[in-house]
Amino acid sequence: MYKVFVNDIPIILSTEKKIGKQYTTIPLKQAKFKKLIRKINNGELLYVNLYHKDEERLEKFLRKKLPVVEAGGALVYNAKKEILFxxxxxxxxxPKGKLEKGESPQxxxxxxxxxxxxxxxxVIRKFIAQTYHVFKRNDKFKLKIxxxxxxxxxxxxDLVPETKEGIKKxxxxxxxxxxxxxxxxxxxVKLLFPKEYLTTHPNDRVS
Structure with missing residues (x-):
């Protein structure tokens, strides 16, 4: 399954025909991807599942439909188990950004x-995941992986935010x-975090 975010709304690409009652399932070969993006941006569509039984076809579809920009990003811990935002x-x-020519994701x-x-x-500890989102540049949709x-x-x-890239802190x-x-x-971004970060810490719960 792939989640391609348009703003914060995901287009689901999956090998399952039914992933929930609220989802409209569209066979991959019938999907008009740019039209779906526009509908989501206009608030006309919230739940869509693009279906194909062959999982390999799903990412190939994405890479074919939009120009791809590849980037690398990090979830960084320090010795205090704090995270860098x-x-x-x-x-x-x-922190994340576009890969330079000949540069590996790492x-x-x-x-x-x-x-x-x-x-x-x-120091890299492990690979976490790939994320996908659609953005618009020079009036054209692109896919960032x-x-x-x-x-x-x-x-x-000291930490020094790169202000020329619009980073305030x-x-x-x-x-x-x-x-x-x-x-x-x-x-x-939330997809990258352990589940406990998205819930109340056990020590903070009222027993």
Whole structure:
């Protein structure tokens, strides 16, 4: 299954014909992708499932329908188990950016995180996931595929937000502050976090 976000509304691409009563299922070969994007942007469509029995066809469909921009991003922990966030466009986000020519997703994720926040000594722990979202540039729709990695750093120096990229803040946030930040973040970013970050911490619950 793939979730392609248009703003914060996902277009689902799956091998299942039925994923919920509220979803309109459209066979992949009948899908007019740009028209669906416009309907979502206009508030005319909220739940859509594009179906094909062959999972490999799903991503091929995406890459064929829109120009693809590939990016690398990071979910970074420090020694205090805090997470590195950036503030941009009125939202809390994670550092990420477009891959340069010949650059691997891992290299790009580290470079972009360093450039956007000033953090150093990054070590990749594991690959988390790919996320997909549609954006508009020069009046044309494009598909951004971001490769996300969990990273660790022992860096304790100052963070320096890359203001020329519109980043207002770069902050380490503990568990509670991360939960609060995620309420002002993007749906595709929320997919990267362990489930406990999207719920109340067990120690905070009233017994």
């Amino acid at each position: 950036i503030r941009r466009n009125g939202k809390w986000d994670l 290299e790009g994720a580290i470079r972009e995180t360093e450039e956007e926040t000033g953090v150093q000594n990054l 971001t490769y996300w990695y969990e990273m660790y750093t022992d860096y304790t120096g 770069a902050k380490w946030k503990n568990f509670a502050k991360s939960q609060k930040a995620l309420k002002e973040s993007y749906e595709n």
